[in-house]
Amino acid sequence: MALKPTxxxxxxIPEGGKARRVYLQLKDDIARGVLExxxxxxxxxxxxxxxxxxxxxxxxxxxxxxxDGLIEKRAGSGSIVRSGRAxxxxxxxxxxxxxxxxxxxxxxxxxxLLEFGYQPASSAxxxxxxxxxxxxxxxxxxxRLLDGQPFSYLVTHVPEDVAxxxxxxxxxxxxxxxxxxxxGVQIDSAQQSVxxxxxxxxxxxxxxxxxxxxxxxxERVVRDEQGRGVEHLAAxxxxxxxxxxxxxxxxxxxxxxxxxxxxxxxxxxxxxGRAAQ
Amino acid sequence: MALKPTxxxxxxIPEGGKARRVYLQLKDDIARGVLExxxxxxxxxxxxxxxxxxxxxxxxxxxxxxxDGLIEKRAGSGSIVRSGRAxxxxxxxxxxxxxxxxxxxxxxxxxxLLEFGYQPASSAxxxxxxxxxxxxxxxxxxxRLLDGQPFSYLVTHVPEDVAxxxxxxxxxxxxxxxxxxxxGVQIDSAQQSVxxxxxxxxxxxxxxxxxxxxxxxxERVVRDEQGRGVEHLAAxxxxxxxxxxxxxxxxxxxxxxxxxxxxxxxxxxxxxGRAAQ
Numbered sequence: 001m002a003l004k005p006t007x008x009x010x011x012x013i014p015e016g017g018k019a020r021r022v023y024l025q026l027k028d029d030i031a032r033g034v035l036e037x038x039x040x041x042x043x044x045x046x047x048x049x050x051x052x053x054x055x056x057x058x059x060x061x062x063x064x065x066x067x068d069g070l071i072e073k074r075a076g077s078g079s080i081v082r083s084g085r086a087x088x089x090x091x092x093x094x095x096x097x098x099x100x101x102x103x104x105x106x107x108x109x110x111x112x113l114l115e116f117g118y119q120p121a122s123s124a125x126x127x128x129x130x131x132x133x134x135x136x137x138x139x140x141x142x143x144r145l146l147d148g149q150p151f152s153y154l155v156t157h158v159p160e161d162v163a164x165x166x167x168x169x170x171x172x173x174x175x176x177x178x179x180x181x182x183x184g185v186q187i188d189s190a191q192q193s194v195x196x197x198x199x200x201x202x203x204x205x206x207x208x209x210x211x212x213x214x215x216x217x218x219e220r221v222v223r224d225e226q227g228r229g230v231e232h233l234a235a236x237x238x239x240x241x242x243x244x245x246x247x248x249x250x251x252x253x254x255x256x257x258x259x260x261x262x263x264x265x266x267x268x269x270x271x272x273g274r275a276a277q
Numbered sequence: 278m279a280l281k282p283t284x285x286x287x288x289x290i291p292e293g294g295k296a297r298r299v300y301l302q303l304k305d306d307i308a309r310g311v312l313e314x315x316x317x318x319x320x321x322x323x324x325x326x327x328x329x330x331x332x333x334x335x336x337x338x339x340x341x342x343x344x345d346g347l348i349e350k351r352a353g354s355g356s357i358v359r360s361g362r363a364x365x366x367x368x369x370x371x372x373x374x375x376x377x378x379x380x381x382x383x384x385x386x387x388x389x390l391l392e393f394g395y396q397p398a399s400s401a402x403x404x405x406x407x408x409x410x411x412x413x414x415x416x417x418x419x420x421r422l423l424d425g426q427p428f429s430y431l432v433t434h435v436p437e438d439v440a441x442x443x444x445x446x447x448x449x450x451x452x453x454x455x456x457x458x459x460x461g462v463q464i465d466s467a468q469q470s471v472x473x474x475x476x477x478x479x480x481x482x483x484x485x486x487x488x489x490x491x492x493x494x495x496e497r498v499v500r501d502e503q504g505r506g507v508e509h510l511a512a513x514x515x516x517x518x519x520x521x522x523x524x525x526x527x528x529x530x531x532x533x534x535x536x537x538x539x540x541x542x543x544x545x546x547x548x549x550g551r552a553a554q
Contacts, residue, residue: 017294017295018294021298021488021489024475024489025475025477025488025489028474028475029477032472032474032494033401036399036400036401050478050479051478051488052478092470097535097536122313123313124310124313181534187527188526188527189524189525189526189527189539190524190525190527190536191522191523191524191525192522192523192525193369193520193521193522193523194471194493194520194521194522195309195493195516195520195521196473196474196491196492196493196494196514196516197305197309197473197491197516198301198302198305198490198491200302200306201327201328201329202327211298211302211328212298212301212302212489213475214473214474214475214491214492215473215491216471216472216473216493217309217473217516237473239472239473239474239494243470243471243472244470244471244472245468245469245470245471246468246469246470246538247466247467247468248466248467248468248469249465249466250464250465250466250467257458258374259374259467261523261538262466
C-alpha cells in the first residue's frame, strides 16, 4: 500500500543536483529559524561562496524557495525570508510520551497502516529484543498524521507469539500499546535513543518531504515485567512538524550539581496520547 | 579560527551531485544499522530504481563507500556491508546531562573554542531569552571532541551582563555552566527541544562530515532562579558518534497508564559531566 504521489514544488530543480542541495539546506535553515522571518537572505555572490557553487545554481535554489513561498524576491535588493514560522503548527511532544495530548490542542491525529506482515527477525532486531536470529516477528509500518499532514513514520517489530493478540485490522485503528495491554502483555519499561537521519526515498515519499531531508529518528525497545523484549520501534519524524521537548531542573550542590528531567504530570483529561507513538 | 581542512574520501564524487546524495544516504543507512554488517547490498539495478538514478551514478556512490571501507565489492556477486558497527565508539548521553561520565568510559573529551565575541541579539535569541531585540550578548562557538574526534558543535548566547563573569580564555578551558555558577548565577531550570538538521558547510567542516549529512540538533534555554534567561544553547551532534538515550517506566493504571522517564542517579564518582554540554 502506498500513499498518494508526493506533490513536488521543486520539480524545476533536479533531484540530487547541487541546486537541490542548496535548496534543502536553506529550507532547513528557514524551518529552524536560523534564517528568521523577515530577514534579508545573503546575496547570491555570498551564497555561492558559502556553498561552493555557481551563482546560476544559487539562483535556481532561490527560485524553488520562492515557489514554496519561503522567500520573497525583491528586484535589485535580494530576497526576504517569509517563513511564517510563528503560525506553523509544530507538535511539541514530551520525550516519554511521544504523542502529546493533541486533542487538547484542538488537533486530530490519525494513523495509516502501510504494511503489515510476518517475517524472520534480522540480526539487529533479534539482538535488540533478545530473540534468536530468524525467529518470526510481526512487522508493521504506519504513518501518523496531524490534521491530515504526515509527521511520523513508524516501523514496529513484535515477536510473533506476542503479536497474535492483534490483527491487521486492529492495528489500523488502535495504538499498538493499547492492543498489547488488552492482549495481556504487562508492559514494564523501555529504553530509547534519539538521533538524526536522512530521508530515504520510501520514507521521504510517505512523509511528503524531499529525499535527503533531515529527519529526527528514535529507536525504542519495550520490555515486559519479565524483561522480555515485546516491541522494537524505529520512528522517523519531520523536524518541521515534530520536536521532542523536556523541562529540566538544576539540582544538587557543589561538584554534584547537575540537571534532572522534570517528570510531566498527567492531567487525566484525555487518554489519547497515553498509548501512542 | 578554523579547524584543519576536512580530509574528504569522497573527492571522487562531486559535492552536491546525485552520486553524492546516494553515497550519503547509504552511508547513513550503514551507520544506523538499517544495512547491517555482513549484509548483501541490493544490486546496482535495484539501487538505481530505488533512487531514481542511473547505474553509473550508483557505481560511483558504491566506489566511494568502498573507499571508506564501508562496503566490500565482490566480483560478480554485488557488495557486502562492512560497517564494523559493533566496534565503533558512540557516546550514549542521557537527555538531561548531555555529556555523560566519559571518564568512566576511559575516554577523554576536550572543547575547542572557535569563535568568541559580543553582538546584538537576533530576534529569535532575544525572544528565547526574554530580552529586548538588539541587546548585546556574548556569542561563542565551540566544538567538543572525544579522543580527538569532533562530535558536537555548540553555539551559545549569554546576556552581556551575565557573561562579564568569564573571559575568552576561561571559556576555552572550562565548561560554561561551571563558569556561570562560579560567577554567582543561580542556574535553576531549562527547557530544551531535540530535532534534526542538515549539516551546513561551516558546521560540516568543523564536525568533519560531508555537507548535507544529518545531524541531531538540540536547543536549550537556561533560566536562573528569577526566571531570567541566562543562556541559549544550539547544539548539533554527529549521529554516528552521539545519541541521546533514556530509560522509561510504564506506570499508572487503565486509561491512565503511560510512560515516565527514569531519573538517572548520579554516582558521585566523577564531576566531569555535570556542567558540560
